[in-house]
Amino acid sequence: MDFLHSVVAWFSDPTHWQGPDGIPTRLTEHVEVSAESVAIGALIALPIGIGLGHIGRFGDLAINLSNVGRALPSFGILVLAFLIFGLGNTPIVVALVLLAVPPMVTNSYVALLNVDRDVKDAAKGMGYRDLAQLVRVELPLAVPLIMAGIRTSAVQVVATATLAAFIAGGGLGRYIVDGFATFDFTKLFAGAVLVAALALATELSLAGLQWLLVPRGIRSLTAPAMRRRATFKTA
Numbered sequence: 655m656d657f658l659h660s661v662v663a664w665f666s667d668p669t670h671w672q673g674p675d676g677i678p679t680r681l682t683e684h685v686e687v688s689a690e691s692v693a694i695g696a697l698i699a700l701p702i703g704i705g706l707g708h709i710g711r712f713g714d715l716a717i718n719l720s721n722v723g724r725a726l727p728s729f730g731i732l733v734l735a736f737l738i739f740g741l742g743n744t745p746i747v748v749a750l751v752l753l754a755v756p757p758m759v760t761n762s763y764v765a766l767l768n769v770d771r772d773v774k775d776a777a778k779g780m781g782y783r784d785l786a787q788l789v790r791v792e793l794p795l796a797v798p799l800i801m802a803g804i805r806t807s808a809v810q811v812v813a814t815a816t817l818a819a820f821i822a823g824g825g826l827g828r829y830i831v832d833g834f835a836t837f838d839f840t841k842l843f844a845g846a847v848l849v850a851a852l853a854l855a856t857e858l859s860l861a862g863l864q865w866l867l868v869p870r871g872i873r874s875l876t877a878p879a880m881r882r883r884a885t886f887k888t889a
Contacts, residue, residue, distance in 0.1 A: 661840055665844060679824075683825045685852070687743055687815055688750070692808050695750075695811075696807075700800070704766055704796075707765060708792065720756035720759045728753055729817055732746065736821045741822055749817075753810055754810070757804075761803025761806070762799075765796035766792055766796050769792045769796060794868075797867050801860065812853045816849050829842065830849070833845060
C-alpha cells in the first residue's frame with residue numbers, strides 16, 4: 655500500500671508535469687517518434703501488401719520476409735542503428751519502422767487476397783477497371799483486417815519506443831531507465847504505467863478510426879457474425 659501511495663504522490667507532484675523531464679514533454683516525444691515510425695512503416699508496407707494481395711502473387715515471399723523481420727530482436731536493431739546513425743531520433747525511427755512493417759504487410763496482403771472472388775467478378779461485370787475495382791470494392795471490404803495490422807504495429811511501436819531511452823533517446827522510457835539506474839522504483843513503475851496507458855489509448859483510438867473507416871453496410875453485416883462467433887466460443 656505504501657508503494658501505491660508513493661506512486662500516486664509521484665503523479666500528484668507538480669514538478670513532474672513541467673519542464674524538459676515533465677510528463678507532457680516526455681509524452682510528446684514518445685508520441686512523435688511512434689507516430690512518425692508507424693506512418694513511414696505504413697507508407698512502405700501497405701502498398702506492398704495491398705498490391706501483392708490484389709494481384710494474388712508473391713505473397714508467400716512477402717509474408718516470409720515479414721516473418722524474418724518479426725524474428726529480429728528490436729533492441730538489437732536499435733543498437734545496430736545507433737552504431738550506424740549515431741545519436742538522435744534516426745536510429746530509433748529506423749528500428750521502429752522495421753518493427754512496424756511486418757504486421758501491416760501480412761494483414762494487408764491477406765485482407766486483399768481473401769476478398770470474395772464472386773465480388774471481384776461482379777465488379778468486373780459492372781465495368782470496373784482494375785484500379786477502380788481495388789479502390790471502390792476490394793479496399794472497403796479489406797479495411798477491418800488492414801486496420802488490425804496497423805493497430806498491432808502501432809501498439810508494438812509504442813511499447814518498443816520505450817527502449818529508445820537506452821541510447822539516450824527521450825520519451826516515457828526515460829522514467830523507466832532513469833528510475834532503474836537510480837533505484838527509484840516509484841519513478842520506474844510510473845513510467846511503466848504511462849507506457850501501458852499510451853498503448854491502450856493507441857489501441858482504442860485506432861479501433862475507433864477503424865469503425866469510422868469501415869462502410870456502414872459492412873459493419874452491419876460483420877457485427878452479427880462477430881456476435882455469433884463470440885456466442886459460439888463461450889458455448
